[in-house]
Amino acid sequence: EFTRAWERLPAWPDASAGLATLADRFIVATLSNGNRSQQEALMRFTGLPFQRLLSAEDFKHYKPDPEVYLGAAAALGLTPGQVMMVAAHKQDLRAARAAGLRSAFVERALEKGPSGRADRLPDAESDLQASDFIDLARQLEATDG
Numbered sequence: 780e781f782t783r784a785w786e787r788l789p790a791w792p793d794a795s796a797g798l799a800t801l802a803d804r805f806i807v808a809t810l811s812n813g814n815r816s817q818q819e820a821l822m823r824f825t826g827l828p829f830q831r832l833l834s835a836e837d838f839k840h841y842k843p844d845p846e847v848y849l850g851a852a853a854a855l856g857l858t859p860g861q862v863m864m865v866a867a868h869k870q871d872l873r874a875a876r877a878a879g880l881r882s883a884f885v886e887r888a889l890e891k892g893p894s895g896r897a898d899r900l901p902d903a904e905s906d907l908q909a910s911d912f913i914d915l916a917r918q919l920e921a922t923d924g
Contacts, residue, residue: 785813786820790827791887797912799828801919808833810851810864812841831855843874852880863906865915869898872905883907883915 801807808831811818815834822829831854835841838850852859859879866872867887876882884902886909891897902908909915 785817787824788821790825791911793911793913794825794827797914797916800916801912802828802830804919805863806830806855806857808851808855810842810847811835842871845874845878848875848878848880865912867898869902869904872902876904881906883909885909885911885915 798807807829809818809822809829810833812835813821814836815832818832818834822832833851833854835844835847837854838844838847840846840850842848848862848864849859852862855862860881863881863883864872864875865883865885866875867885867890869884872882872884882905884898884900884905884907886898886900888897888899889895900908900910907915907918909918
């Protein structure tokens, strides 16, 4: 039952609207170290508007191995520089950037609970930094993407 909890995590309140706005202009995909069946169950539970679901399982490596990021770009039919990794984990973003991807940090201050030590803004090493997905969508709408 504990492992099934990963399949029923609630989405952040801004996720659905922000991802839907992003999906109007970009391919919106997941990239998780979680296995494919777990990710499929989570997407069914949350109903988030992802167009593609990518798992480290697909690439036989786990993040932060560069093969995961490079494999994701190839699976999307894009070059690494055409892909933006969006995450609340700075180490994930650093690894993506090292593999040639662009990066956007989205702060999730309560990700690890009220007394947790989640990564926080600012993040000067990322190409973009946002307070949530709606903020990220606004920033990308104001640019050429």
